[in-house]
Amino acid sequence: MTLLGTTTSPYTRKARILLNALGRPYDFVDTRTTAGATLLGEVAPLGKVPVLVVDREGLVLSDSSLITDWLWATDGLAFRAAGWDLDPAAWADRSLQIVVEGILDAAINHRYLRLDGFADAGYIAKQRQRVDRGLTWLEGRATFRLPLGASALSLGCALDWIVFRNVVELSRWPRLEAFREAWTSAGVGAGTEPCE
Numbered sequence: 001m002t003l004l005g006t007t008t009s010p011y012t013r014k015a016r017i018l019l020n021a022l023g024r025p026y027d028f029v030d031t032r033t034t035a036g037a038t039l040l041g042e043v044a045p046l047g048k049v050p051v052l053v054v055d056r057e058g059l060v061l062s063d064s065s066l067i068t069d070w071l072w073a074t075d076g077l078a079f080r081a082a083g084w085d086l087d088p089a090a091w092a093d094r095s096l097q098i099v100v101e102g103i104l105d106a107a108i109n110h111r112y113l114r115l116d117g118f119a120d121a122g123y124i125a126k127q128r129q130r131v132d133r134g135l136t137w138l139e140g141r142a143t144f145r146l147p148l149g150a151s152a153l154s155l156g157c158a159l160d161w162i163v164f165r166n167v168v169e170l171s172r173w174p175r176l177e178a179f180r181e182a183w184t185s186a187g188v189g190a191g192t193e194p195c196e
């Protein structure tokens with residue numbers, strides 16, 4: 001199996017954490033390299049990461065939640081043994097995850113549009129406001145507990161990325177900060193922390 005992505009990408013990190021939890025061997029190809037960018041161009045028309053290429057089956061999975069669902073479908077028992085419950089029919093948890101990833105998408109868009117020199121106004125300012133409003137909504141709704149679900153995986157990766165990129169001062173949301181502390185202490189994403 002080959003995972004295409006970057007070491008800064010929170011969505012790629014979701015896949016790395018799950019593959020590591022299963023102990024599945026895989027090649028990691030950084031898409032910031034020429035070879036990685038070429039491969040991404042060949043297999044992923046949207047050019048987004050992560051992409052998991054399952055060589056044996058000729059399968060290309062180009063979305064972190066799709067990768068999660070596929071891993072769960074092929075190895076659910078091993079996940080349960082490792083303290084995860086990623087049942088795609090856990091509707092309340094999936095609903096929470098949608099909010100978490102909506103915040104993350106807004107934060108990513110805001111960052112890159114600002115880096116490209118666009119003013120923090122209009123639709124771009126709306127992305128920043130969405131991050132703030134979303135985090136405020138999540139405060140008190142997200143708790144760290146086992147087994148870990150899809151929303152916890154997304155939230156841990158999102159909060160680490162938000163801190164890594166200095167998106168907001170996380171101490172404004174003490175319960176989310178407590179979630180992050182518990183996530184870090186549990187070592188769920190140890191070794192996959194965002195880095196350049």
Ligand SMILES: N[C@@H](CCC(=O)N[C@@H](CS)C(=O)NCC(=O)O)C(=O)O
Nearest residue numbers: 009010011047048049050063064065
């Ligand atoms: N819904 C997708 C989101 C993936 C995503 O937005 N990835 C970012 C990196 S963290 C990306 O590839 N951005 C590049 C772009 O949008 O061109 C998933 O869960 O995999």
